[in-house]
Amino acid sequence: MHSLRDEVKFLFSGQGMPYEKVSIMVAMVITVILSVLLSGNIAREARVAVIDLDHSAYSRELISEIDASEYMDVTAVLHTAADPKSLFFQDRAVAVLYFPPGLEKDRYTGQAAHIGVFYDNTNTAQTSDIKAALNEIVGLDQAEAHGDIGSTNDTVQGQVQLAARNLFNPQGSTSNGETLGFLFFFGSMFFTFATIGMVPRLRLTHQLDDILLNGTPWDLVIRLLPYGGCLLVSWVLGMAVLRIWGDLIFSGSLLTFLFLQIFLILTTGTLSLFFGWTAANPGIASSRMILFIPGGFILGGMTGPVTFYSPWVVQLSHVFPLTWTFHFQRDVIARGAGLADVLQLFGAFLIYMGAVAILFCLRFYTARKALIRHLAQEEWQREHLQQMKADAVQ
Incomplete structure (x- = not known):
């Protein structure tokens, strides 16, 4: 008991770490502040850049659909060739889409049309929601184009697919x-x-x-x-x-x-x-x-x-x-x-x-x-x- 009294006296003496205050502060930070700061568990309005070399009505339609998604926000649209890596610097984007020339033409002529998408894989979890959202947008677009969900557009013959590539840490x-x-x-x-x-x-x-x-x-x-x-x-x-x-x-x-x-x-x-x-x-x-x-x-x-x-x-x-x-x-x-x-x-x-x-x-x-x-x-x-x-x- 003498040792216990002596240690309690030292704890509240101010000569060492004020653990009685630190312990309460840590508990409050974790349970109150961090619960607010870390409340989101999905990507919302993640920045996406687009390199559009097709300049077509179809590419503009896709850009609008992507920008309308709650997961993504199109922050830049380039109409000239650019290195996708440079668009990720300073966290300006987490994904870059590449619309090749002739995308709309291939879609109507039965040729395989691919949309390139580059993901920033520096954090392996940050693009999971974006990948799901892009696949959903392309899937719905194909379903509508081929009349699977009420569309009567019989002129679309090609298949549009995503060609994805993980950059910077591809193996996770x-x-x-x-x-x-x-x-x-x-x-x-x-x-x-x-x-x-x-x-x-x-x-x-x-x-x-x-x-x-x-x-x-x-x-x-x-x-x-x-x-x-x-x-x-x-x-x-x-x-x-x-x-x-x-x-x-x-x-x-x-x-x-x-x-x-x-x-x-x-x-x-x-x-x-x-x-x-x-x-x-x-x-x-x-x-x-x-x-x-x-x-x-x-x-x-x-x-x-x-x-x-x-x-x-x-x-x-x-x-x-x-x-x-x-x-x-x-x-x-x-x-x-x-x-x-x-x-x-x-x-x-x-x-x-x-x-x-x-x-x-x-x-x-x-x-x-x-x-x-x-x-x-x-x-x-x-x-x-x-x-x-x-x-x-x-």
Whole structure:
């Protein structure tokens, strides 16, 4: 009983992780917030691009039927030849349809007519509803054309079929999906554990006061570099294992990916310093990792398809740094995008990075002003005490 009383006293003392609060917060996040964010389990209004080289009334009719589906939203229609892969960059589409020249003519002359469809298979679950919807649309179109469901059109003789191809992860390998996602997630999580207690540690050793009085925010951010270097090395080593021992498809440039990750790691580290700033000690700071790391893993497209989420959930997910990591992972590693192909996304991330930097600088200079006021007050109290002693002597 003495041991139990001692441990209960420590639990509520504030010297370690506030587990009594963390346990309740985790339960509320999972049961309330995540149940709202993850309420969708089907693809709704998934973005679809169309390359229409037929320019016919039939192709326009098909585009209208696809756009009318609750599962798909036609966001782009191109009338010139284009590389389907480029239309997937920055998650602009999850499927690309290709209407070849002569599609309508083949349909009426008895020739086999094929509609090409390319699926983004970076997440194997995100296109299942789209595949079913496209097959249903083509099936109904054929049934109507041949009079199976009330149509009297006897001029249609050909059969229109879908010719599907899965891109980026055709074999549905976990090396390109869940395993790679866990590599980035756990790497970011332990990087945060290693850095989030930095400010409380410096405060306990009285180094923080000197940095606040004589330094700049960069004096704290630069301390992240050795931890970030270890994280980069661990990611490269992990991807090498998946590439050699597993079946990871690395389509892009490793240097491009590492260049982007440098910015992402610095941003994650800065957020780590920001959230751990007010903690009394490093142990308490560690529990705050849950505030900004797991959200990106849950909503970033690695555990569940982005097409399953509401648009506002997808936009909200960008407040988590790991969401950006998965964006660049899909574009550079899976789809083979170059830096020029993701400039728009990278520009948006730089705005996010700037907002994080502003928040951190405000935290730094607010703490500096508070410290200066505290030191000034102590100096005034010391001078006042000395004056009182001098008056007493006189």
